[in-house]
Amino acid sequence: MSSDFDEKQKRFKVFKDNARAIHEFNKRKDVPYKLGLNKFAAMTNQEFRAAYIGFDILRHRSFRDARLGGVFSRYQSINLNILPSCVDWRQKGEVTAIKDRGNCWSCWAFSTVAAVEGINQIKTKNLVSLSVQQLVDCNTKYNYGCRGGAMKFAFEFIKDNEGITFEERDPYTGKQGRCEPREYKQVVVIDGYENVPANDEKSLLKAVA
Structure with a gap:
């Protein structure tokens, strides 16, 4: 007592x-x-x-030699002078509500899903919440569910898997479960991804604007 x-x-x-x-x-x-x-x-x-x-991705053996970076070229030629000084996609209604990963180290999955939700809204004008849980359960070839992972491998999974499903069809539980591919109906697809160079605000502005 x-x-x-x-x-x-x-x-x-x-x-x-x-x-x-x-x-x-x-x-x-x-x-x-x-x-x-x-x-x-x-x-x-x-x-x-x-x-x-404080998750240290390089502690995982499979990530040490992996190319976690990617080609960033699509926006490099854009003139900074034609871009706004700041961009807030929340004000444009193109970001879903805040989500909580709980005690599961699934930040890699949340980050990936947020990026896909955003680009899907920009391209289709349809804002939908996508399933973090599908990545936690099924994207396990290189990622580790609640023990950490990398967005690179999650983007590649969504691309190779021909999409990702709605959150309501596979809601987040805060723990890794069994992957049930037959239960998923993929609703949003991507054809690739690019990484923004680290510590480069100008490149970040080009990418998000």
Whole structure:
């Protein structure tokens, strides 16, 4: 009983510290956004980072020699002067709602699905939520489900698999399950992908604009 009480006291103190920090941050006038409380408010920064940030893809043997990069050439010739200074696809209604991977290291699948959802909306004007779970369960030749993975292999899976299905047909569970190909009806397809060079904001602007 005492340990439970001590833990609750600790969490309450962490919550108050975070709430105070958020309140002070939101007084600032030099940033274009505000912070708010959410389900992580009772976690310390160190606890949050340990649970949700820091996956090292190169620790996986199959990724060490893989070409995780890709050719980036489609937009390189675009003149930066004709592009807007910033782009927010959320304001254009071309991004689905925020999703939560939970304790499963499936960020690679969420990132891949978000990119495919976005390009599908841009091309077809039809915003649909796609199945992260299908990638977690079925894209296992090089990726590792809840133990991590790379977007490169996920894009290649969607291309080779002739598409990916709706989220509602295979909703996210936060854990790796059995792949059931017969249950899937692919609804969105891609014919390829490109990687943006790392630490290159100009190339990123060309790609997203």
